[in-house]
Amino acid sequence: MNADALKKMAAEAALRYIQPGMIVGVGTGSTTNFFIEALGAARIHVDGYVASSLATENRLKMQGFNVLDLNGTGDIPVYIDGADEADPHFRLIKGGGGALTREKVVASAARLFVCIADVSKDKPMLGKFPLPVEVIPFARSYVARQLVKLGGSPTLRDGVTTDNGNAILDVTGLDLSDPLRMEETINAIPGVLDNGIFARRRADVLLFGSADGIIERKT
């Protein structure tokens, strides 16, 4: 099975967490796009959706779904999103699609975070995938120098402006053996909006599509 088939499998499995009348947070990326397709086919009557990006908002609206402003919903019961890496402690790297800050906000506002991915994202530890860091454009070079001091090699993601009007630095070479510490250290650099380590707000459920079927792990 190819990666897309495995992503679709994980996305469809996430439907088991969706109940009629809920408000559902929806992430960003190709796996989440399969989830949006599956929602359309499943016809579960939810109250509305909170999107973690403008791209997701547009996709949801194209399906005729009701998209809500997070400022008016309070906490939400469930958030479904993909990841670039997941470790055995449910910690993630996210932000390959550049939506990491809003994704972390929606994940944090959710009572249950279900992470969906193909099994290639299941890793013994985080750190192979370049870590996305969202920075305000004014501080880009300063933040890059601080990331070098932390042992990283930052590269500006060319031509990318986030939904929040910011830039993304993709950082390789960081020691992520203590992901929570690195998440907080990077976020303490002035000019950083957020970074793609999800260690403070981890996933609650991991759903991996694999050749042997769905792998489901719960905290």
Ligand SMILES: O=C(CO)[C@H](O)[C@H](O)COP(=O)(O)O
């Ligand atoms: O964090 C993300 C977007 O910011 C995505 O969830 C992550 O990049 C995984 O993407 P895909 O489902 O396309 O593999």
